[in-house]
Amino acid sequence: MNTNFLSLTVELLIGFFALLVMTKILGKTQITQLSPFDFISALVLGELVGNAIYDDEIGLQYVLYAIVFWGVLIFAIEMVTQKFRGSRSFLEDKPALVIAEGKIQYEELKKNKLDLNQLHHLLREKDVFSVREVAYGVLETNGSVSVLKKQPVDTPKNSDLQVPAKPVFLPITLILDGEIIEESLRKLEKEKSWLTDELFRRGIPGPSSVLFAEWLEGEGFEIQTY
Structure with a gap:
């Protein structure tokens, strides 16, 4: 029984990382722009990993080969549609x-x-x-x-209303679920003490009391507690 659990764990890990690598190689369009072809691809890849996990007669090496081969086919078709515009309507459909x-x-x-x-x-x-x-x-x-x-x-644009142009900044999340995000502080070139002092000024005892906090240049903090 222990051997079966170990074998299943190894197969799950390998299958997970194989699909993860394949997704990285093929790009985000497999997720964000799910065409009928992409949908079929996702089903087939999932089925291949499922076979490795639940069918003892199918070796993991064959499934990994199938995943790689299927990924190569998808990648090749993506290249064909990029190089030959006429193939797009057949392989990817068209608006x-x-x-x-x-x-x-x-x-x-x-x-x-x-x-x-x-x-x-x-x-x-x-x-x-x-x-x-x-x-x-x-x-x-x-x-x-x-x-x-x-x-x-239609919604009027700022240019339609003759609103003066302003620089646009991305909001930076500083605290999420009570945890300070160190990377965000480094982007702002600030220390933890700067953030905790700002919380104390607002009557908040510390980061653990904060559900969500972000900083937006020009507007300052947006803080929500639990």
């Missing part, structure tokens, strides 16, 4: 214009197996509750809809 000049393109909906209820659901995810607000809608290859609103309901 579809489902709303044009405020009109729903019914034929495009049918072609992409999308009904009106699904279209309204996708629009609501973009904070659009009526088709009348939409000038153009594009069904992306990952299944989401990108929306260009009509001018009367």
